[in-house]
Amino acid sequence: MKSFWKVLSLSVVALVFLAGCGGGKKGGIKVGLSLPTQREERWVRDKIKMEEEAKKLGVDLKVQISDNDAQKQLAQCENLIAQGIKVLILAPHDANSAAAIVEKAHKEGIKVISYDRLVMDCNVDVYISFDNVKVGELQGAYITKLVPKGNYVVLAGAPTDNNAKLFREGAMKYIKPLADKGQIKIVMDQWVKDWQPAEAQKLMEQALTANKNKIDAVLAPNDGTAGGCIQALAAQGLAGKVPITGQDAELAAAIRIMKGEQTMTVFKDTRLLGAKAIEVAIKMAKGETLTEANQTVNNNKIDVPSILLTPIAVDKNNLEEVLIKSGYLKKEDVFKN
Ligand code: GAL
Numbered sequence: 001m002k003s004f005w006k007v008l009s010l011s012v013v014a015l016v017f018l019a020g021c022g023g024g025k026k027g028g029i030k031v032g033l034s035l036p037t038q039r040e041e042r043w044v045r046d047k048i049k050m051e052e053e054a055k056k057l058g059v060d061l062k063v064q065i066s067d068n069d070a071q072k073q074l075a076q077c078e079n080l081i082a083q084g085i086k087v088l089i090l091a092p093h094d095a096n097s098a099a100a101i102v103e104k105a106h107k108e109g110i111k112v113i114s115y116d117r118l119v120m121d122c123n124v125d126v127y128i129s130f131d132n133v134k135v136g137e138l139q140g141a142y143i144t145k146l147v148p149k150g151n152y153v154v155l156a157g158a159p160t161d162n163n164a165k166l167f168r169e170g171a172m173k174y175i176k177p178l179a180d181k182g183q184i185k186i187v188m189d190q191w192v193k194d195w196q197p198a199e200a201q202k203l204m205e206q207a208l209t210a211n212k213n214k215i216d217a218v219l220a221p222n223d224g225t226a227g228g229c230i231q232a233l234a235a236q237g238l239a240g241k242v243p244i245t246g247q248d249a250e251l252a253a254a255i256r257i258m259k260g261e262q263t264m265t266v267f268k269d270t271r272l273l274g275a276k277a278i279e280v281a282i283k284m285a286k287g288e289t290l291t292e293a294n295q296t297v298n299n300n301k302i303d304v305p306s307i308l309l310t311p312i313a314v315d316k317n318n319l320e321e322v323l324i325k326s327g328y329l330k331k332e333d334v335f336k337n
Contacts, residue, residue: 027060028054028058028059028060029058029059029060029086029087029281029282029285029286030059030060030062030083030084030085030086031054031059031060031061031062031085031086031087031088031089031278031281031285032061032062032064032077032080032081032083032085032087032088032089032110033047033050033061033062033063033064033088033089033115034064034065034066034073034076034077034080034088034089034090034091034101035047035063035064035065035066035091036065036066036067036068036073036091036092036093036117037065037066037067037068037093038065039067039068040195040222040224040248040250041223041248041250041251041252042248042250042268042270043091045270045271045274046091046115046116046270046273046274047063047065048274049270049271049273049274049275050063050089050274050277050278051063052274053274053275053278053279054278057278057279057282059278059281059282061278062080062083062085064076064077064079064080066093068093068194069093070092070093070094070097070098070160073092073093073094073098073101074097074098074100074101077090077101077104077105078104081104081105081108081110085110086110086111086281086284086285087110087111087112087113087281087284087285088101088105088110088111088112088113089113089115089277089281090102090112090113090114090115090119090124091114091115091116091117092114092117092119092161093160093161094160095117095118095119095120095160095161095162096120096121096160098119098120098122099119099120099121099122101119102119102122102123102124103122106123111125111126111284111285112124112125113125113126113127113128113277113280113281113284114126114127114128114129114299114304115128115129115273115277116128116129116130116163116273117129117161117162117163118162118163118297118299118304119299120162120299120300120301121299121300121301122299122301123301123302124299124304125284125304125305126280126284126290126293126304126305126306126307127293127297127299127304127305127306127307127308128273128276128277128280128306128307129163129273129306129307129308129309130268130273130308130309130310130311131308131309131310131311132163132166132167132170132308133166133167133169133170134170134310134311135166135167135170135247135266135268135311136166136167136168136169136170136171136172136173137170137171137173137174138170138266138311138312138313139167139170139171139219139221139245139246139247139264139266139313140170140171140172140173140174140175140219141174141313142245142263142264142313142315143171143174143175143217143219143243143244143245143263143264144174144175144178144184146217146243146263147216147217147243148178148183148184149178149183149184149216150184150185150216150217151184151185151187151211151214151215151216151217152175152179152184152185152186152187152215152216152217152218152219153187153188153203153204153207153215153217153218153219153229154168154171154172154175154186154188154189154190154219155188155190155191155192155200155203155218155219155220155221155225155229156168156190156191156192156221157191157192157195157221157222157225158191158192158193158194158195159191159193160194161195162299164191164195164221167221167247168221171219171245175219187207187210187211187215188203188206188207188210190203192221192225195221195222195224195225196224196225196228197224197225197227197228197231198228199225199228200220200224200225200226200227200228200229201228201229201231201232202228202232203229204218204228204229204231204232204233205232205235208232208233208236208238213236213238215233215238215242216242216243217242217243217244218233218242218243218244218245219244219245220244220245220246221245221247222246222247222248223246223247223248223249223250223252223253223262223265224248224250225246226244226245226246226253226256226262226265227252227253227256229244230244230256230261230262234261239261240259240260240261243263244262244263245263245264245265245266246262246263246264246265246266247265247266247268247311248265248266248267248268249265249266249267249268249314249323249328249329250265251329251333251334253265254319254323254329254334255333255334255336257314257315257316257319258316258319258334258335260316263315264313264314264315265313265314265315266311266312266313266314267311267312267313267314267322267323267328268309268311269309269326269328271328272309273309276307276309280292280293280307290305290307292307293305293306293307294307295307295308319334
C-alpha cells in the first residue's frame with residue numbers, strides 16, 4: 001500500500017513537471033497562429049509541425065482555427081492580439097478582408113507573417129509560402145503534355161484565396177495557348193467556393209451531363225477538389241479514365257494515384273513551411289533582420305518581402321521516392337488496400 005502512494009505521488013510530480021515543460025510554454029515568446037481550416041489534411045499537418053517546432057524552440061504558440069469564416073478569423077485574431085502576442089502567423093481565409101487583421105496587429109506593434117496565402121492590400125511584414133505560380137505550371141504542364149487536345153474542365157480554388165488565382169495563372173500558361181489554337185476546348189471554367197470537394201463534385205457532374213460524358217481532362221486545383229471530381233467520374237464509370245491533376249500530396253490522393261484514379265499531385269512540404277514560419281517568428285520577435293526574405297511578391301499595395309519554397313510534381317512514377325522516402329507519407333498507409 002505504501003509503495004502505491006509513493007508511485008502515485010511520484011507520478012503526480014512527473015505530470016506537473018511535464019505540464020510545465022509542455023509546448024515550451026510559460027515565459028516563451030508568445031506567437032499567435034491563425035489557420036483557415038482543419039478540414040483538409042494539409043492544414044492539419046501545418047498545425048502539427050508548427051506546434052512541434054514551437055515546443056522544441058520554447059515558443060508559446062497560441063492557435064486558432066477560423067473554419068473558413070472571415071468574421072470568425074478577425075475576432076479570433078483580435079483575441080490573440082489582446083493576449084499580448086509578439087508575432088502573428090496568419091493564413092487568411094479571405095485575402096482581402098484579412099488586411100484589417102494586419103492593421104489591428106500593427107497598431108499594437110505586432111508583426112504579421114502571411115502564411116502560405118498572401119494577405120492583399122496591406123503592409124504585411126513577410127510572406128512565407130511556396131512558389132504558387134509554379135504549382136499551377138506543374139499542373140498545367142503535366143496535363144497538357146498528357147492530353148494536348150480535347151474537352152477540358154478547368155476548376156480553380158476559392159475566389160477569396162489569392163493562391164487560387166496564382167495556381168490558375170500558372171496552369172493557364174499551358175492550357176490557354178492550346179485553347180486559342182482550338183486544340184483544347186474548355187467546356188467548363190469555374191471557381192470552387194471555399195475549396196469544397198462537394199462543390200467540385202457538383203460542378204463535375206454538371207460538366208459530365210452537359211457534355212454527354214465526353215470529358216478528356218480535368219484541371220483540379222488541389223487534392224480535395226480532385227477527390228470530389230473523381231467521385232462524379234466514378235459514378236459514370238470514368239474514374240481512372242480521365243486524367244486529373246491535384247495538389248497537396250494528401251494521403252487519400254496518394255492512394256488514388258497508386259490506384260490510377262488521380263493522375264498527379266503537387267507536393268508542398270508543409271514540414272519545411274511550418275518550421276520556417278516558427279524560425280522567422282522568433283527572429284521577428286527579437287527584432288532581427290530577415291536575410292532569407294530575398295524576393296518580393298506584390299499584394300496590390302506593397303512588394304512584400306517573401307520566402308518561397310519549391311513545389312514538386314508527383315505521379316505514380318516518383319511517389320515512393322518523393323513522398324514515402326522523405327517520410328511524409330507511410331508506405332503501409334499508401335498501399336493499405
Ligand atoms: C491553398 C493552399 C493549398 C490548398 C488550398 C485549400 O491556399 O495553398 O495547399 O490546401 O488552399 O485549403
